[in-house]
Amino acid sequence: MSTLLSAPVAPLLDRLFAHADATEPATTPSVADYWNGLSREERAQLVRSRADYAEFYGRMKDVPLAVSRETGTLLYMLARIGGATSIVEFGTSFGLSTLCLAAALSDNGGGRLITSEFEPSKVARARTHLTEGGLAHLVEFREGDALDTLASDLPEHVDLLLLDGAKALYPDILDLIEPRLRQGAVIVADNADFCPAYLERVRAVGGGYLSVPFGSEVEVSLRLG
Ligand SMILES: C[S@@+](CC[C@H](N)C(=O)[O-])C[C@H]1O[C@@H](n2cnc3c(N)ncnc32)[C@H](O)[C@@H]1O
Numbered sequence: 072m073s074t075l076l077s078a079p080v081a082p083l084l085d086r087l088f089a090h091a092d093a094t095e096p097a098t099t100p101s102v103a104d105y106w107n108g109l110s111r112e113e114r115a116q117l118v119r120s121r122a123d124y125a126e127f128y129g130r131m132k133d134v135p136l137a138v139s140r141e142t143g144t145l146l147y148m149l150a151r152i153g154g155a156t157s158i159v160e161f162g163t164s165f166g167l168s169t170l171c172l173a174a175a176l177s178d179n180g181g182g183r184l185i186t187s188e189f190e191p192s193k194v195a196r197a198r199t200h201l202t203e204g205g206l207a208h209l210v211e212f213r214e215g216d217a218l219d220t221l222a223s224d225l226p227e228h229v230d231l232l233l234l235d236g237a238k239a240l241y242p243d244i245l246d247l248i249e250p251r252l253r254q255g256a257v258i259v260a261d262n263a264d265f266c267p268a269y270l271e272r273v274r275a276v277g278g279g280y281l282s283v284p285f286g287s288e289v290e291v292s293l294r295l296g
Contacts, residue, residue: 156182162236166197
């Protein structure tokens, strides 16, 4: 039986995904006025912004902004297919994707998941959720800006990288992790459409990756060599 599909992880994810689906910026008291005062273009610009990401995500501290349930399942599947034992995640938030990836590590026989988040209250929530799921022993939480926290002390090799933090930083985070990506490693980048430079890089012929959009949410890339 899969850890993803059995207690305590399955009912925990049911609860957390239901909460995430019901918790939009537009209806979350701490951020609703700010969010509802922005035009559609201003919102898109903020999500893309390199200058304002710290302020933007700081305001989103009460909003899970989680991957979809389908992406969570895809993450679990990709980590299982590749037999991943070493995973890096950019953007922990409340830890929903972290739970899916840690469940895969557990079913692969163990390993290490390094996850990065700069909002302290989100790190605390994610830690609670991973403890509730019985998977905290597999996860190393790195609190602070991932540009700093993922710049050193990385594992020898990385089997899977999830990019789900500030979109403008995807190329920078890839720069940090790329030397550790093993041949055959997988990168999943959520909402990568907001970072054209990232897509250009992983889709470039001869650039070292095979890359396709998968569904409407993620770009899935295979490290070739
Ligand atoms: C889309 S959410 C992540 C959702 C999470 N992967 C999940 O599925 O549950 C993005 C998170 O990345 C964090 N973040 C954004 N830029 C960051 C950075 N430079 N360093 C660390 N965390 C960052 C934000 O605070 C936010 O919580």
